Amino acid sequence: MRPCPICSKGNVLLIEIIPLLGYNDYPINGPYILSQCGDCGFYYGNVSASQTDLDNYYINLSKYENIDTIAMGSGGITPLDQMRLQKTFRNVLKYINDKAISILDVGCANGGLLHVFQSNGYLNIHGNDPSRICALRTKQNLGCIVYEGSFFKVDFERTFDLVTVTHVLEHVIDVLGFMRKILSILNEDGIIYLECPDANSYNKVIHSPNQEFNTEHINHFDSSDYYNLAFILDVEYIDSGSISFSTETNNEYFASFGVLRKRKVDHSNDKFRRDSTTDHAIKDYLKSSFMAMVNLLNCSEFNRGNRIFMYGIGQLSFKLIAMLESMNCNLILYDGDTRNKGKKIGNYVVQYGNDIVFENFEADDVILICSIISFTSIKNSLITFFNDSKKVAPNFISIQDLM
Ligand SMILES: [Zn+2]
CATH class of the missing domain: 3.40.50.150 (Vaccinia Virus protein VP39)
Known part of the structure; x- marks a missing residue:
């Protein structure tokens, strides 16, 4: 102690x-x-x-x-x-x-x-x-x-x-x-x-x-x-x-x-x-944080059995991962910082951000961008990346929209 x-x-x-x-x-x-x-x-x-x-x-x-x-x-x-x-x-x-x-x-x-x-x-x-x-x-x-x-x-x-x-x-x-x-x-x-x-x-x-x-x-x-x-x-x-x-x-x-x-x-x-x-x-x-987290976890995106590709693994993701893991959500983790490539969070292995384009996305998969400050710029650069690779991007959701 x-x-x-x-x-x-x-x-x-x-x-x-x-x-x-x-x-x-x-x-x-x-x-x-x-x-x-x-x-x-x-x-x-x-x-x-x-x-x-x-x-x-x-x-x-x-x-x-x-x-x-x-x-x-x-x-x-x-x-x-x-x-x-x-x-x-x-x-x-x-x-x-x-x-x-x-x-x-x-x-x-x-x-x-x-x-x-x-x-x-x-x-x-x-x-x-x-x-x-x-x-x-x-x-x-x-x-x-x-x-x-x-x-x-x-x-x-x-x-x-x-x-x-x-x-x-x-x-x-x-x-x-x-x-x-x-x-x-x-x-x-x-x-x-x-x-x-x-x-x-x-x-x-x-x-x-x-x-x-x-x-x-x-x-x-x-x-x-x-x-x-x-x-x-x-x-x-x-x-x-x-x-x-x-x-x-x-x-x-x-x-x-x-x-x-x-x-x-x-x-x-x-x-x-x-x-x-x-x-x-x-x-x-x-108390306010607890209520905000409850609202987040009640979102349909976390409760319909779909795959959630979390992009941008930082402090907010650390708390979400702990909660979503206990809800048995299907999480796949990506981060844009090369230094985090291959690192583990619990039993999850973090993959390198740009490699997300090689995933085979299904219709109800979502990419959850976990940065409040940089949501738009990350989303835009990922969309460009998908377009350049001639792949169809799945739906993007932002933490801010869910809160
Ligand atoms: Zn003291």
Whole structure:
């Protein structure tokens, strides 16, 4: 059992078990066990993987390496992602006042946030990423030092004035170890800027059922959790809050942020802060997700014994596969990313996307495209592919139509 990542206590409440079936080589690939700390109130996934398992996963499987599959969170490659990073940058600016400060961006992906710092005159920038390709790309694009490898293992051999960690900490098993490593490379009075998905806002937009509880996001921060981190680490709490970004589906995406300073503070009279509205947000999100999933599973497409060719195997598919398998549906899995070719999900073998054209389709077969963002572009490219091969395409259905 995973103790609380913030306060290390073992007073764990089981909140929900969410069926999920991921790629067999993922360190987190079984049901998602959503838990809450009975002491500090933190919500987290009770996973059995180790930090080393996760480190290796991010070294080998970084989704940001493949330019074809990137979207939100890519590190500034899409216009929307550039807007997101501009907003984060402006948020960080409230807590710094000197362009000469040394900055380290942990989990810099393709260097998007560092690029914004650089183009605003902050030239003392450094990156760190577990992915070799991301580290190289950032180094080439920005001409700055990028430390390649797991943040836990890199020897930085220097200290920094500002460490930014955006959309990284929700992926980490050993949160306190991660924070202590930051403190070890931070100058006295240095600033830590943390940003993660906002658990207090999960229920505001349901992108797809239980999307926030997935094979990568195992910590669920609201703004009070950053205070609790400062309290546990005996450093100064500066600020926390929520900011929102636009997404490809025209919905808002909400992030929580926290700002801490490396300065000894007497916390002996403090206690944990709890935001009870987060309890409501999580309950509400689970309920809405459950209803959305029930609606999906009641669709005739899943209940008439036809073959379902699932195309695009990601987080939503992982939950659908777990449910459809238990309903004995006839599933065949395809994914457009060559790196997933031949991989297994439970007993299913994932086939390479373009090979779908070689299937002998029957009249009531359907191709279910499991990407909400890219449904139209995937459908159009598959239709072109069928036409070029002089084959008749079966019916396409989108998850969005079914929900
Ligand atoms: Zn706790």
